[in-house]
Structures are given as C-alpha cells and as structure tokens.
Amino acid sequence: MNLKKKKIKFGFGTYGIGEKKSRNFCSEKSRIYFLNKVYEEGVFFFDTAEDYHKGFSEYLLGKAFKKNDEVVIATKISPINYKKNILQSINESLRRLNRDRIDIIQLHWPNYNVDDLKIIESLYEAFSMKKIKYVGLCNVTKKYLDRFLKLSMGKLKIKIIQNEYNLFERSVEEKLLNFCKKKKINFLAYSPFGSSKQVNKIFSSVHIKEISEVFRLKPSQVILQWLSYNGAIPIFQTSNLSNLKENIMFDSRIISTDFFEKINKEFEVKVVKVLPIEIQIVESFSGKFYTNIEQAKKNIYNFSPSPMEVAMEIKENDILKPIKLKKTRSGYSLYEGQLRYWGWVLAYGNNSPIEAIIE
Template identity: 35%
Template sequence: MLLKKLGQSGIEISAIGQGTGIHHSLTNREVYRELESTIRSGIDMGITLIDTAPVYGDGASEAIIGKALKGIRHGVVLATKVSPENLSPAGIKNSVEGSLRRLQTDRIDLLQVHWPNPQIPISDTLLGLKDMVQDGLVRYVGICNFSFKDTQEIHQQLTSKFLASVQVEYNLFDRSIEREFLPYGQQEGITIIAYSPLHRGRIVANRKQYAVLQEIANTYHKTPAQIVLRWLTVHLPVVVIPNTTNGQRMKENAESIDFDLIDEDVRYLEAQCTGHFREISPRSIHVADDSGRSVYRTLEEALGNAMNCVPSPQELAEQIATGDFLKPVRLRPVQSSHDRFELLEGRIRYWAWVIAHGFEKPLPALIEDFS
C-alpha cells in the first residue's frame, strides 16, 4: 500500500482509506452492521486510514468501527468528525467524549469539523479543537466542506502544527479543487482527503467519458474505478476514502495502488474526462428528491429553514453574496428537454444562491448526462 504523510505530522496514512458514511443512510443503523467484516478485511489489505462521523448511522458507524478495531487499534489511523451544532468548546468536548466511547479508544488521530456553523464564532471552535489536542484526546485537526477563503483563514490561525487535513469532494466529475485547494495543500503541506472519489458510483459525467476511461482501464487490466483512484492518488497531497461494504470492492480499492499510470495516459484522461461546467438559470432547475432526503421545495421553505440546516440557506447566502461559493451544484437534463434540469446535489446551495442573487442570475453547475 502506498503511504503518505498526514499533513506535516509524523503519521503515515494509506493513500486509499475507508469511508464509512454508507449511501444516504445517515440515520439507518441497520446498514452499518455490514461494515465490521469489511473494515477488518480492508485493514488486512493495508487500508488503514478509517474515516467516520457521529452522524453516520446516528453513531452506528463509530460503534461498529470500535468493535472492528478490537486488538488492532494500534495499526489504524482513525479520523472522525464534529457536527456543526457542536462547534462550541463545550460541544466539541462532549462530541469527542461520545466518539471515544463508541470507538472504544482513548485518542482520535484526526478530528475534523464536518461543516461550518456561522452561528458559533470560529475562534471558539478553534479554541475547542486546540483544547482537545492539548488534553491528549486528539492528535491532529482537519476541516471539511469549508470554502477556500475560510480554509486559508483557519490555517493562518491554527498553523500546520494543528491543521493536518482538508476534506473536500474530488473526482473526475468535479475537479473544481484543482484551481485552489490542490495547489494550496501541496504548497502548505496539508493533506487533501477526497470524499466521493468515484462520484457516487457514476465515476464520470457521461457515456463518452466512460468509454475513454474503459479504454485506459483495458490497457492496464484494471477496472475504471481503479484507474480513477490511482489518478487521484498521483497528486502528492491527495488520499481518497471510497465507501463500500462489499469485500470484492474493498479488494479492488486496495489493488488500485499496485500500478503506475504513465504520463501520457494521465494527460489523455485529464483532457477527456472532466465535469461539464455551465452557468444555468435557477428558473430552469427543478428541485428533485430522489435521494431519500427531505428538501426545501420553495424559497419560503428555504428561508424558514424548518429542518434546521446548519449552515442555513440564509447564512450560506450571506457568504455567497461576498463571492465565496463552495462548489457547483450538480444537475442532469430532464428527459426530452435541453434547457430544463433536475437538481441532484447541492439543494441548500441552490436556495442560498437564489436568496443571494434572485432567480435571474445563472448559478455555477456541473451537468451529468447518461441518456
């Protein structure tokens, strides 16, 4: 297994990690029972970076990992998170103590802020994180889903002594981190943890791109997924955390590191496979609900924020109004229409954009089309 340093620490982590947020089952505890044997088999194959969060299965993911690591905890780098509602110093302490109990360990290797919370001053959050490190309950700190501007500000306050990683989405479909996050991570010695590296199983944006990927995969006698994971980990600061409860998929993930892509194939892949970026009028977008999650369907619902989303659409709109936008929303064309789209991912960002700019200003989007 290829090993990389976690930030500027002395800790080595596997370039292929284990993501344990399964599908959209954020509160479905039953799904997570399949994880235990998969986690152990992954560790046996050298996949020793394990990423989880209290919200995954309402604590079930952490609890299953705790059982799976009995007797082998010393050989694993364990990363978990703090939810946005718990970002005060007291909330961080309570969250960490709960995670430690479920994980059956006395220390978390990497504690990550899962999402920002504008309601809690970032200075309070950073103080709480430093306290956990100084108390010996946490070794290093990371952040997830922050804008690049906020990431820079947090890094300046924490320094690389504490801030070891930034977790963002990165795959062949969404390569937006290549503009800022990726070069910054390489320059500053910050690990980039790429979630959804296989674009939730779809891998690329359309059939034409998949054919290109299959062509390259055939050359190496690998699967398209293995080519993508190897391409991602070619980037010096990048490690990936694909999710799976399938033992064969875990084996394929581990074997995605046992070969090298030649430069010519890397250039060809990057030239042919990237997200189809466009700016789309919000009026052309239907807020679909095929993910099993509740969504706001009207502007009034988004402004009311009855689901208590953190950050709320209004709070995110204030950030967007300053020009600070996390990443494009994800769309697919409505069948038999070239100018109508379904919103697949980024529902809060969609409404935040509308609150900030109205329905007339086009918003950044990536288009997926397998029709």
C-alpha cells in the same frame, strides 16, 4: 501510530457499514468482522463521523479496533454541535471509539452561526488535554481554509482537508488542491467514483477501457490512480472483499502521464452560469426539498448547514462547488445542490447567475 512517518495512501469510509438496514450485513458481528478483514488487507486509515447513523459507525470501529494503536481513525463533529460543547462532542466520540485520544478530528461543514475563533479555542483546549492529535476540515473552499489557518496561528495541526473529488466533480482542482500541496496538507477525496449512475459512464469510457487493457488494471484502479496522480488520497467504501483488494492494489502498475491527460480531456467539466429563476426544483428531488424562499429561510426541515448558513458561507468564502442541472423544455431542473442553490438565492437573489454543471 506516528502519522508524520506513516504516509496515508488511501482510506476506508464507514458510512455504509453503519447502515442498520444494510442488505450486506445481517448483524453487528458481521460488520465488525468485515472491518477487521479490511485492516488485515492493509487498510489502516478509517474515516467516520459522529452523525453517521447516530454514532453507530464510530461504535463499530471502537468494537473492532479497541486495542489497536496501528489503526488511524479520523472522525467528524457535526456543525450543529459547534454551537454546543465541542469538548462534550469529542468525549462522546472517544467513548464510542473506545479510545483515549482521537487521531484526527474533522469539522464536517463550516458553520457561520459560530465564530471560528471559538471553535479553534475549543479544539486547542481538546488538543492541550491530549484528547485529539490533529485537526481536519471538510467541504471547504480555498478561501475558508486560508482564513482558518491564519486564525489558528499555528496552534492547531491541520492534517487533512476532505472534499468531494472525482471525474465528475473537479472544482477543487482550480484552487484548493494546489493550496493544500503548498501548505503540505493531505487532501482526501470522498466519493471517488461519483454517483452510482456516473460509475456506468466510467466503465463505458473509451480511454479508461484502453488504459485498463494496456496496464491490466480494473477501471476502478485507473480512477484511484488518477486521483493519486492529481495529489488526492481516495476514501472508498465497499462491502465486497474482492473489490476492496482491487482498490488497495490500484497502483500495482503505474500508468504513464499521457494516459491521464486523455482522461482529463474526456471528462473535462464545463461550468456555466444560469439564472436561479430559470431553475425548477419541485421535479428534481424525491425527498425533502424547499419549494420557495420562505421555506428555505425558516429551514423547516432542519437541514445542517441551513440555507441561511450556506448563504453566509457563499458571501464569505465563495460557493463550495457548482450545482448540477438537467435541461428541460422550460429551462432547467435541479438534481444536486439544493442547499447551495437556496444559499445563493438568499445571498444574491434570483437574478444573479449561479455556477452550474448541465448533464
């Protein structure tokens, strides 16, 4: 497919469909069947990654769309593989995807242990060998994108930027979103509805209810149209065909701009600065977490990117987005952004305030 002529309006994320212990899909066959139904409903852009369930999401796409040139697939290289052979990583994705060329190869996260020039050279080699068409970057700041574009000197065709963007995470609006518009780069928004808890806030919103009634749209359609109005391409996931059809038809009735301004005001995100020393971590995470700076330095759980890599990123290109806190009697507890928190502490210490959103 010629992406210069075909406009991407929305995309389907494949993290969920690759979960092997999924409640929604009992077999490989049922997953492949669903992917084909997604395509039949009008979705042609699919987003995936080599580390989504150890390549299983890529494998499913390869099975579903082996001979379908109308399907556009954007996959991602894990930052841990920038240190190794990027070409090998691309070849393995090609094998799983059953393709001769990847439409868009994305760098999943920046990795400051690897020289970006070497990454660019490897990607250009893959482009010259016709293994990839376009390049994308994920989870980046405006400063990083600007530097990457200058380093690549037009060798690579940067097609997309993909960051989290929703009513509750709007840090991209300040710089990155407008920069992408200026450079004519597609901006993709993952997690368009926020977390499962945040979805309830959307459905209880007075203004979103009002808009839904006036324009006869579902709340999810209102949100997707709000993202599109702001210049973003939403990447959504679902295992329900009815929800899929609703999402695809999000702009069946165009909402007037004054209603979007009401949403912007209601969901205005207030960013404050908090000293890291006032933030507790132990009670915030049920999974793996670091309780002290030595654990973060050593990266004992092998997070990728590591806290040290995030610290380098923060010093070089600013913090990606604010951490999220909850107010407690003794200060604050961290419930989102552990790596950004430790990256900040490693970069600037405990007495330099970090940007945060308090919920």
